[in-house]
Amino acid sequence: MKKRITLLMLAAMLAVGTLAGCSKPTNNQPATQQPNKDTPTASTEKASEPKEEEFTYPIKTDKVLTYWAELNTSVAPNYANLADTPFAKNLMKSTGVTIEFLHPPTGQATEQFNLMIASGELPDLIERSWLTYPGGPEKAIGDGNIIALNEVLEKYSPNLSAYLANNPDIDKMVKTDEGHYYVYPFIRGDEELLPTIGAIIRKDWLTDLSLEMPTTIDEWYTVLTKFKEEKGATAPFSFEWGTASLNNVNPFAYAYGTTRDFYLGKDGKIHFGAAEDGYKEFLTTFAKWYKEGLVDPDIATVKLDQISAQMTNGTSGASIGWAGSRMGVWMNSGIASDPNYMLAPAPYPTLNKGDYPEMGQLENPHPNAGNVAITTQCKDVELAARFLDFAYSEEGHMLFNFGEEGVSYTMIDGYPTYTKDVLEHPNGWPIAQALAANIRGNYNGPFVQDKRYLEQYYTFDEQKQAPL
Numbered sequence: 001m002k003k004r005i006t007l008l009m010l011a012a013m014l015a016v017g018t019l020a021g022c023s024k025p026t027n028n029q030p031a032t033q034q035p036n037k038d039t040p041t042a043s044t045e046k047a048s049e050p051k052e053e054e055f056t057y058p059i060k061t062d063k064v065l066t067y068w069a070e071l072n073t074s075v076a077p078n079y080a081n082l083a084d085t086p087f088a089k090n091l092m093k094s095t096g097v098t099i100e101f102l103h104p105p106t107g108q109a110t111e112q113f114n115l116m117i118a119s120g121e122l123p124d125l126i127e128r129s130w131l132t133y134p135g136g137p138e139k140a141i142g143d144g145n146i147i148a149l150n151e152v153l154e155k156y157s158p159n160l161s162a163y164l165a166n167n168p169d170i171d172k173m174v175k176t177d178e179g180h181y182y183v184y185p186f187i188r189g190d191e192e193l194l195p196t197i198g199a200i201i202r203k204d205w206l207t208d209l210s211l212e213m214p215t216t217i218d219e220w221y222t223v224l225t226k227f228k229e230e231k232g233a234t235a236p237f238s239f240e241w242g243t244a245s246l247n248n249v250n251p252f253a254y255a256y257g258t259t260r261d262f263y264l265g266k267d268g269k270i271h272f273g274a275a276e277d278g279y280k281e282f283l284t285t286f287a288k289w290y291k292e293g294l295v296d297p298d299i300a301t302v303k304l305d306q307i308s309a310q311m312t313n314g315t316s317g318a319s320i321g322w323a324g325s326r327m328g329v330w331m332n333s334g335i336a337s338d339p340n341y342m343l344a345p346a347p348y349p350t351l352n353k354g355d356y357p358e359m360g361q362l363e364n365p366h367p368n369a370g371n372v373a374i375t376t377q378c379k380d381v382e383l384a385a386r387f388l389d390f391a392y393s394e395e396g397h398m399l400f401n402f403g404e405e406g407v408s409y410t411m412i413d414g415y416p417t418y419t420k421d422v423l424e425h426p427n428g429w430p431i432a433q434a435l436a437a438n439i440r441g442n443y444n445g446p447f448v449q450d451k452r453y454l455e456q457y458y459t460f461d462e463q464k465q466a467p468l
Contacts, residue, residue, distance in 0.1 A: 055386070057094060057095055057096060057390060057393075057395070058093065058094060058095055058096025058097075059095060059096035059097055059383065059386060059387070060096060061096060061097060061383060062098075063097070063098075063380055063383055064098045064099070064100055065097060065098070065099050065100070065124045065125060065378075065380075065383065065384055065387060066099075066100045066102060066123035066124045066125070067099050067100065067101050067102065067123060067124065067125040067127070067372075068101075068102045068103075068104075068113075068116070068123045068125065068126045068127065068128075069082070069101065069102075069103065069126075069127035069128070069372075070103065070104060070109040070127075070128070071103040071106070072436055072443045073106075073304060073325070074325055074430075074432045074433050074435070074436035074442065074443060075433075075436045075437065076106065077433055078429065078433060078437060079437070081101055081103060082101045082103070083099060083100070083101045085436075085437050085438070086403065086404065086407070086408070086437055086438050087399070087400075087403060087436075087437065087438050087439055087440060088101070090399055090403070090404050091390075091399060094390065094395065094396070094399060095386075095387050095390045097383065097386075097387045099387075102123055107303070109128070110132075113126075113128060117145060121377075122145065122375040122376070122377045123375065123377075124374065124375060124377070124378040124379070124380075124384055125372050125373070125374060125375070125378070125384060125388070126146070126372065126373050126375060127370060127371065127372045127445070127446070128371070128373075129368045129369050129371070130146075130182065130183055130368070130371055130373060131368045132368065136176065137176050137180075137182040137183070137373075138176040138177060138178055138180065138182075140182070140373070141176070141180060141182060144376050145375060145376060146182060146373040146374065146375055146376065147373075147374050147375070147376055147378075147381070148180040148181065148182060149180070149181040149182060149183070149184075149374065149385075150179075150180060150181050152181075152374070152381060152385045153181055153385070155382070155385075156381075156382050156385035156386055156389065157184075157385050157386075157388070157389035157392075158389070159389045159390070159391075159392035159393045159396070160184060160388075160389050160392040162392075163187075163392050163448065169365075170185075170187055170365060170366055173185075173364070173365070173366040174366055182373055183371035183372055183373045183446070184371065184372045184373075184388040184389070184391070184392075184446040185366050185371050185446065186366070186367060186369060186370035186371055186444045186445055186446060186447065186449070187365060187366055187447075187448045187449065188363065188365050188366075188367065188449045189365075189448045189449050189450055189451065190449075190450075190451035192451050192454065193363075193449055193451055193454060194362050194363045194364075194365065195360070195361060195362055195363070196322055196361065196363050197249045197320065197321060197322055197361050198249075198251065198320065198323075198345055198346070198348070198360075198361060199251045199318065199319075199320055199345070199346035199348075199349075200311075200318065200319050200320065200321055200323075200326065200327050200330075200343050200344070200345060200346065201213070201214075201223075201317065201318045201343065201344055201345075201346045202227070202231075202311075202317040202318065202341075202342075202343060203342040203343055203344035204338075204340050204341055204342045205227060205231055205317050206223070206344075208231075209226050209230060209231075211223055211226060213344070213346060213347070214346065214349065215347055215349060215350065215353065216255075216349055216350055216351060216352065216353050217252065217255050217285060217349055217350075217351055219349075220252070220349055221289065221294070223317075223318075224236040224237055224289065224294040224317070224318065225292070225294060227294075227317035227318070228293055228294060231314065231317060232314065233314065233315060233316060233317050234293070234315055235295070235296035235297065235298075235299075235310055235315050235316045236293075236294045236295070236316060236317050236318065237289070237294060237295050237296065237316065237317070237318045237319070238295070238296030238298075238299060238302060238307055238310055238311075238315075238316045238318075238319055239296075239299070239302075239307060239319045239320040239321065240302060240303060240304060240307060241299045241300055241302075249320060249361045250282075250320070251320070251346070251348045251349055251360075252282060252285070252286065252349065253273070253278075253279060253282040254348050254349075254357060254358075254359035254360065255282070255348070255349045255350055255351055255357070256278035256279065256281045256282045256351070257278045257358060257359065258271070258273035258276050258278035258279045258282065258359075259273040259279075259359065260273055260274050260279065261273060261274065263359070266358075296310070296316065307319060307321075308326075308329065308330060308333070311330045311334075311343075312330055312333045312334045312337070312341070318346070323345065323458060324431075324432055324442060324454075324457050324458065325432040325442070325443070327343050327345070328430065328431060328432060328457070328458065329430040329431075329432050329433075330343060331343050332430050332431070333430070348360050367444065369444045370440075370443070370444030370445045370446060371446065372388060372445075372446040374388075388446055391445070391446055391447035391448075392447065392448060396447065397447065397448060397450065398416065399439075400439060400440050400441060400445065400447040401416075401439055401440075401441035401447070401449065401450040401452070401453050402416040402418070402439060402441065402450075402452075402453065403422075403438035403439045404438065407419065407421075407438070408421075408422050408435075408438035408439065409422070415452065416452060417456070418435070418456050421434075422434045422435060422438060423456070431457065432457075435453075435457065439453070441453035442457055
């Protein structure tokens with residue numbers, strides 16, 4: 001039985017599932033006519049016209065584009081601005097375009113975006129989750145904040161246009177119901193990149209306590225109780241309840257056949273999980289765990305830096321997150337102080353032993369993150385479009401996913417292989433931070449993600465076994 005898709009995939013599908021396609025120019029050419037002997041031929045006419053030069057990078061310009069985006073949590077520990085990273089410097093060098101990156105304060109992206117929209121003063125480019133715009137992206141176009149990109153893609157973005165033409169399913173996802181392209185999209189380029197988030201547990205604690213990996217809700221209750229009583233964990237299970245990327249990914253709710261938001265049921269109908277009995281049963285269970293001290297008492301407000309500390313100092317024994325930027329980072333940190341420290345991915349739990357979990361997390365190939373729109377206040381739309389289209393070229397694809405050849409990667413038997421300085425950073429940076437300095441492949445952005453980054457990103461066997 002296939003797992004039912006959850007909100008992360010469904011939200012995007014709801015927005016695009018019934019989209020009307022927009023017509024594209026055909027490649028068919030008019031039939032050739034025999035020229036009249038008194039009429040100049042087409043070749044004669046073209047010979048007298050100046051030949052249009054083929055577009056190439058880098059662009060020769062002294063203009064600066066302003067680019068608003070949240071600074072990724074794997075970049076922020078080492079750089080105050082994306083422009084300071086080797087990745088951004090290489091991007092500006094390769095495209096010839098100078099970018100002024102504007103970052104909202106950490107944790108205030110939504111509030112700052114709303115204030116920016118209300119002020120009426122917009123940068124050239126805005127990167128965000130556009131499906132969360134009130135009324136959707138078509139409303140953002142109608143409000144006069146961003147432009148429809150149909151003609152822009154046709155004129156100035158041959159790389160993205162070619163990709164969408166070759167991937168019609170993706171093409172449908174990046175348009176509104178009215179058929180308007182509205183962003184330069186983040187696209188996960190392989191099915192192996194779609195499962196991204198799951199439960200993470202202290203494997204070394206399970207071994208110490210002679211406990212099996214929990215697979216049911218009852219077994220999780222036993223494990224978390226043991227973590228509290230015998231390991232001294234004051235927040236046995238913790239994660240950022242309010243984080244947008246995580247608040248609808250809840251393996252414990254999945255055990256009750258539901259999730260907090262909309263999902264596609266086995267009956268083929270759309271359900272709103274928060275209003276169903278299954279979600280109420282989950283909340284009852286979770287309330288019991290919370291009352292008994294098995295759940296972080298500060299779960300409503302706890303942030304990533306606190307979670308990271310808790311997962312490595314013995315305060316917490318289980319969480320939810322990504323196999324790379326969470327699990328991998330915590331493992332490196334934990335092992336540095338305790339050689340026996342080890343995490344493991346936990347399977348999605350069920351109510352009854354031996355049952356197959358019907359729900360799980362699977363992201364849409366076009367996730368609601370890292371997508372860039374051109375605003376109506378951009379004074380040079382062609383320059384912005386050319387700059388963004390670079391990411392979908394062969395050269396841009398390699399830069400966004402692997403960085404600079406000879407620095408962050410080398411080609412070995414045709415395979416882009418990260419260098420030792422990335423995999424084992426000389427300053428001891430976690431691999432997530434070392435990669436994020438050189439690429440955007442290990443988080444998101446306006447490009448097509450390459451699965452070869454993931455094959456090297458997971459350095460522990462436990463990460464590679466993850467269902468996340």
